[in-house]
Amino acid sequence: MTTVIVLNGGSSSGKSGIARCLQAVLPDPWLTLGVDTLIDAMPSTVDDGIDFAADGEVSVGSGFRRLENAWMAGVAAMVRAGARTIIDDAFLGGAASQQRWREALAGLEVLWVGVRCDGVVAAGREMARGDRVTGMAEAQAEIVHRGVVYDFEVDTGVTEALACAREIAARVG
Secondary structure, X not given: OOOEEEEEOOOOXXXXXXXXXXXXXXXXXXXXXXXXXXXXXXXXXXXXXXXXXXXXXEEEOHHHHHHHHHHHHHHHHHHHOXXXXXXXXXXXXXXXXXXXXXXXXXXXXEEEEEEEOOHHHHHHHHHHHOOOOOOHHHHHHXXXXXXXOOOEEEEXXXXXXXXXXXXXXXXXX
């Protein structure tokens, strides 16, 4: 039985919308936790934390990684305690990011989902949101998928979030 759904895609690709729709269409309660949850929880004083450059590039340091590893272990512990969970992330390190999650979620039934969206479409969403550094969506549109292996992929540039959620839900065992 699937206990974790990992949604990986660039900024403004539609992951959060899909996660909310999944909560509505899946028969059991599912928590939704995302990398934005972690970033919002971090104090601004973390040495070697996370940096958002003016051009949209995101850099993470050892302080961020240390807290991220603890957070991943905590998310996995919640799943092991019975909380089915949807993880909304952007694998800035591609395959290496997925590997960190694979290690944290070892022994759990995970559905790996790639959330694709053309960079131009994501950039338009980014502009409409107004809460992201301009350029982040387009910069991340492809890089987050490099070397990542999925069970299934959706494209929010051509398919609405609810339809994507229904396709994903059909694969949840």
